Amino acid sequence: MNKSSIAIVAVLALAGGFAMSWIISSGKPIELEAGTWFGDQARALPEYELLDHNNQTLSRASLHGKWNLIFFGYTHCPDICPSSLQTLSDMVAVIEDPDVADALRVYFVSVDPERDKPEVLASYVGYFNPAFTGATAQMDKLKPLTRSLGIAHGIRNRVEGNPVYDVDHSAAIVLVNPKGEYAGLFGAPHDAVAMARDMTRIVEHN
């Protein structure tokens, strides 16, 4: 055996060891078709306080008890945001097990609090699905949440007094588990059927 084959065997053994320890420590790891599962490494989120479309407080405690899918966007976004919300609505519709569908909640969090007042959010999210909740908060209250989830967003071409400006935002859908922890991420583009299968797997696994 020469030096390079010894190195290859060593690397393979090491990789195999890691794989085994991963399988043993996590029981049955979930493989997602449409996203990334942090599962057993779910991360606690800081305290936050948003206002939902019914003028009710949305805090860390509000997310307890169900699986929460959160999409960040803004209502003046005619292309990506309607597509994503439609996908989320279609996803809920194709979930076959009513217990799984019942275990889910969908949130649309606006990163454009100046234009997206609760009444605008109510009409916007209600258009896609009356069960969805819209929420937002002033930037200083919103940033701790978006930063801890790794959701980038920013306002561009803002001129004082002009209501037309651009809002850039991550198109990822965040999964928060029933303990209010950051547990997964679905990157764009989103597929309703694949996400429905993933969410069924997650809810039934836990």
Added chain:
Amino acid sequence: MQRFFLLLVLLLPATGFAQLEFSDAWIKNLPAAVPVRAGYLTIHNPRSRAVSIVALHSEAFASVEIHQTRMQDGMMRMDPVPNMTIAPGATVHLAPGGLHLMLMQPAQPTRPGEVRRITIEFDDGSMQTLELTVRK
């Protein structure tokens, strides 16, 4: 030779001055509280030369522009695409998640099934009007 010229004369209107072909033209409906809509369509250029869109007009919206959604620095952003050029024989798809018509401030609330007209002005001075159907 005569036959060749006859063929040329017959083909010229088809290749040089033919109308652009629009299909699958629709508007994604949104509630009245939101003052923007996206429009989508497929454009085919049957001509033997490239065509650029220099302006878009509509009585149904305060302004109409072509925008493109793209990912940059982990964020989705929209930017105007002035003078979009369609190569000879090419087909361009304006579809969700990419190129789209940015329709600002509808004159009337939109409802599924309704039709809105948009006029497209090309770099050769010609214009064509197309109809987009509002969809849920």
